[in-house]
Structures are given as C-alpha cells and as structure tokens.
Amino acid sequence: MSTNDSPEISAASRHVAAANADNADLKALIRTIPDFPKPGIQFRDVTTLLLDRCGFSSCVGRMAAAAPGPVDLVAGVEARGFLFAGALADRLNAGVLLIRKDGKLPGATIAEDYALEYGQDRIAMHADACAPDARVLLVDDLIATGGTARAAVRLLRKAGARVVQAQFLVDLPELGGADALRKDGVDVHALVAFEGH
C-alpha cells in the first residue's frame, strides 16, 4: 500500500474536501474558556483542535489550499504560530522563519514592540533570515487586535520580505485586527471567526 492509500491520510483528505464556507467542523473543535487570562476575555483555545488528528490536518490542508502560489518562507509567531508554520511550510515546500519573543534568538536580531488584547510585548527575528524580496506567508493561530501580526509584518518588511499573505485559524473580527492588517496592505485569510472577545 502506498503512503497515499493509508486510511489516516485518506480520512484527512476527505476532511479537507469537506470544507464548507465557514469551516464549522474546525470551529466546533475550538474550545472557549471564559475569563482567561483575565476577567472578560473569552479565550479561544485551539489546543482542542490540535489534539484532533483530522482537525489539525484539515486545518493545515485548507491553509495550504488558500496560499497564493509558491512561497519561499512561512513565518510563524511564537508560540502557537510555530505549530501552524512548521506544518504549513512542509505542505508548501517552503522554509520556516521563526518570529520569537524578544531575547530568545542567538543571532543579530531586529525587533518590534506591540500591544496585545491583554498586555504588551516585543517580538524579534534574525536580521538575515530572509533574502530581499522573499515571498513570505505569515501564519498564526489567531488574530485579535492585530498587534502581534502587524508587528510581525513590520519586522518582515524591515528585513526586505514581501508578505504575500497572512493566514490565521481564528479571527476575532470585533477586535479589528484583520481589517487593520488589510489596511496595512496585507492579503488576510482566516478559516473561522468568533463573535465576542
């Protein structure tokens, strides 16, 4: 039996094919934890989707299907974004570019400050991580205020990259991040949306 005939891969492929407009099957795998990490935040917990073999595979397959042609690199934001970046880069035959919380990368870095829905942070990447005009797809598990993704796009552009798309499993549209990122000139694609914070 060839690898493509394996029952697990066939099941995952069927899930990719079964994608509907709002990806309700994926949405159902994401758990909501109220009041985490602080009162008033509805935390959209993707760990439950990650635990599901077909759910994660379908998610990455649908992300790959939405990619705008070949890309050189998939950039992922620490920490949850790394999971999607690694799997997506493998599907797209691209390299993986790590955008980390500041202070973790060993080489010369460039960094950007940003505001979160529930705090303040700073991300960094290696200054020499991408060639000029490299086609980079940015991916993260979720976009809320857009602070993280917008800082990541500023960083990538500072490094000379062309950010050809930003993809997210989850969009929280009421927080305006995806719209702000579009105004920054980025093609934004998200698989599911949750109303409410």
Ligand SMILES: O=P(O)(O)OC[C@H]1O[C@H](OP(=O)(O)OP(=O)(O)O)[C@H](O)[C@@H]1O
């Ligand atoms: O659109 P924003 O308002 O910037 O929020 C989205 C970011 O918040 C979460 O990461 P978090 O900083 O909590 O880090 P983690 O992945 O390490 O948990 C999420 O994974 C995004 O990166």
Ligand SMILES: Nc1ncnc2[nH]cnc12
């Ligand atoms: N509401 C939320 N749920 C999960 N991750 C988040 N990151 C920022 N806001 C979030």
